[in-house]
Amino acid sequence: MTTKKILSVIGLALLGIVLLIAVFTSWYTVDESEQAVIITFGVANETVTESGLHFKLPWPIQKAEVLSKETYSLQFGYNQNDQGEITSYDAETKMITGDENIVLADLIVQWKITDPKKYLFNSESPREILHDATSASIRSIIGSSLIDDALTSGKAEIESETRDLLASLIDKYDIGISILAVKLQDVELPNEEVRAAFTNVTDARETMNTKINEAKKYENQKRNEALGEKAAINSRAEGQKVARVEQARGDVAVFDKLYAEYRTNPEVTQQRLIIETLETVLPNAKLYIMNDEGGTMKYLPLESMQSVVPPAAETEEGGGN
Numbered sequence: 213m214t215t216k217k218i219l220s221v222i223g224l225a226l227l228g229i230v231l232l233i234a235v236f237t238s239w240y241t242v243d244e245s246e247q248a249v250i251i252t253f254g255v256a257n258e259t260v261t262e263s264g265l266h267f268k269l270p271w272p273i274q275k276a277e278v279l280s281k282e283t284y285s286l287q288f289g290y291n292q293n294d295q296g297e298i299t300s301y302d303a304e305t306k307m308i309t310g311d312e313n314i315v316l317a318d319l320i321v322q323w324k325i326t327d328p329k330k331y332l333f334n335s336e337s338p339r340e341i342l343h344d345a346t347s348a349s350i351r352s353i354i355g356s357s358l359i360d361d362a363l364t365s366g367k368a369e370i371e372s373e374t375r376d377l378l379a380s381l382i383d384k385y386d387i388g389i390s391i392l393a394v395k396l397q398d399v400e401l402p403n404e405e406v407r408a409a410f411t412n413v414t415d416a417r418e419t420m421n422t423k424i425n426e427a428k429k430y431e432n433q434k435r436n437e438a439l440g441e442k443a444a445i446n447s448r449a450e451g452q453k454v455a456r457v458e459q460a461r462g463d464v465a466v467f468d469k470l471y472a473e474y475r476t477n478p479e480v481t482q483q484r485l486i487i488e489t490l491e492t493v494l495p496n497a498k499l500y501i502m503n504d505e506g507g508t509m510k511y512l513p514l515e516s517m518q519s520v521v522p523p524a525a526e527t528e529e530g531g532g533n
Contacts, residue, residue, distance in 0.1 A: 237271035242278060249277045249328045256329045279328050283392060286339075288346050289318025290397070306402065307351045313359040317399045319371075321346050321378065322392040330388030338387040345385070349378040362399050364414065371396055 242248050242263050250258040252274050260266055260276075268274045289305035292298045305316045323342065325331045335341055353373045354362060362370060375394040382391055474481040 233270060237275075238269065239265060239267045240276040240278070241265050245280060245282050246278050247281050247325075247328055249279070249332060251275050251277060256333055259328055277328070277332055279325050279331065281324065283322050283324050286321040286323065286342060286346060287318075288321060288343065288350070289316075302402075304347070307354045309354055309359045309362055310356050311358050314402050315354065315359060315362055315399055316402055317350060317354055317362070318397045319346075319350060319374070320395045320397060322395070323382075323389050324392060325388060326390045327388035330386060332388075335385070335387045338389060341385055341387055342382065342389065345378055345381040349374050349381060352377060363401070367396050367399065370399075 240248065242260055244263040246263070248260040248266070249256050250260065250268055252269070261281075266276075268276060290298055290300045300318070302316060305318045306314060307317060309315055321342070331338055353370050357366060357370055360366070371394050375391060378394065379391040382389060470481070470485075
């Protein structure tokens, strides 16, 4: 075989290889959970977010960097492999609270890529930047928090403040990612003796709070009973007041009518008043009313006197009448 034929064969082979490369590097696919950046001679000039089969210029003119649109999780302070085994990094999680106590805090940061161009070209290692920013944020928030808040009821607030601080740092770094959530996994004391002492203090504080709540409940109960009794007394007093006022008004009306009758017939009215008064004062006595010769009325409870007068005297008195 001559040299010319050999060169032509090599040329055809090279041409075939180039054609194959052009064919296999001129198309790419994007899933629904993915996004792609088209890079032309090292410059990112297009972002593809639609799923499906796409075409581009062959390599090395253009290439496609496919990135996920799903949510990533950064494990800070520990690492959990696919088998579920957890490795803790105490040196990374050890930090000082605002009241100068040492705690171990690890957390999960959920984030996603929102700008693929910036993610690829604004930093060499955006994941390391995120990790360092997470460390700075949680240490800053823990450093301004009390140990009681970090270990008990203040975790939600610490999570929120850490997320806000981390999000602001990531925005300043402008690396094309956004922070979705920060979740504290464990916040604990560094050794068993300190944990036991803190547990005793926490139990004592909970007991104190329980007693205080019970005392407040008893106080509220007694206060409500006293207020109810007070309201009842006031209501009764108001009712008695109204009743006495109405009674007084009725008495005044009766007196006015009586006085009018007295002015018309004073003698008759006077006699009627005396008789009514005697009936009221002596409700069980029988009264006998007689007129003597001088016209003066005498009122003698004869039956009540019979129980104390001897029989003979009673006969004489009866014969005299």
